[in-house]
Amino acid sequence: MQAPIDGIVTDTLARFGGRQDQLLPALHAIQDSVGYIPSAHVDGIARHFNLSRAEVHGVITFYHYFRSEPPARCVVQICRAEACQSMGADELAAHAERTLGCGMHGHTADGAFALEPVYCLGLCASSPALTINEAVFARVTPARFDALIADVTTTEAV
Ligand code: FES
Known part of the structure; x- marks a missing residue:
């Protein structure tokens, strides 16, 4: 049985001293353990590092990597770097946004x-290239994207 989130966050913070340069490693550890950084714990994290809530919130929202809500059941990451852009990643990303009905850094209304x-x-x-729940796929066309999403939808019950 998974420990309650409160205990996980408390135990994780206890592994880090109160030095402010440990804030980022602690936030990574919390997200690794819980899957996100619960808003209800931002005050406690701020107290632990002798920072204001606004400072901790600012760090969490500055880095897109950090989530304040539970992750979607299926995370699709599309490479937006130069080589992929030159081979159609912009078109692929636009197609993915239309198909899923959400923008980059967003999630579908059902959280899938x-x-x-x-x-x-x-x-x-x-x-x-892209990843779907950390599995990597290359040479992804819009049609292949649709097939991959259909496959995930049927095999992983998202
Ligand atoms: S630019 Fe290297 S994998 Fe996309």
Whole structure:
């Protein structure tokens, strides 16, 4: 049985001293453990590092990597770096936004899919590339994107 989120956050913070340069590592650890950084814990995180709530909130919102809400069941990351852009990543991203009905950094209304940009997956020679729940796919056309999403929808119950 998973420990309650309160305990996970408290235990995670306890692993870090109160030095302010430990804020980012602590936020990463919390997101790794919980899946996101619960807004209800921002005050406690701020107290732990002797920072204001606004300062911690500012850090969380500055970095797109950090989430304040539970992650979608399926995270789609589309590479937006140069090699992929030259091979159609902009068209692919626009297609993904239309197909899923959400923009970059957004998620579908039912929480099933999140769409995120990523900057180089090391597959530049096989671009455009994307990941779906961390599985990597190369040479993705809009039609292949649709097939991948259909496959995820049927096999992973998203
Ligand atoms: S630029 Fe997209 S994988 Fe490298």
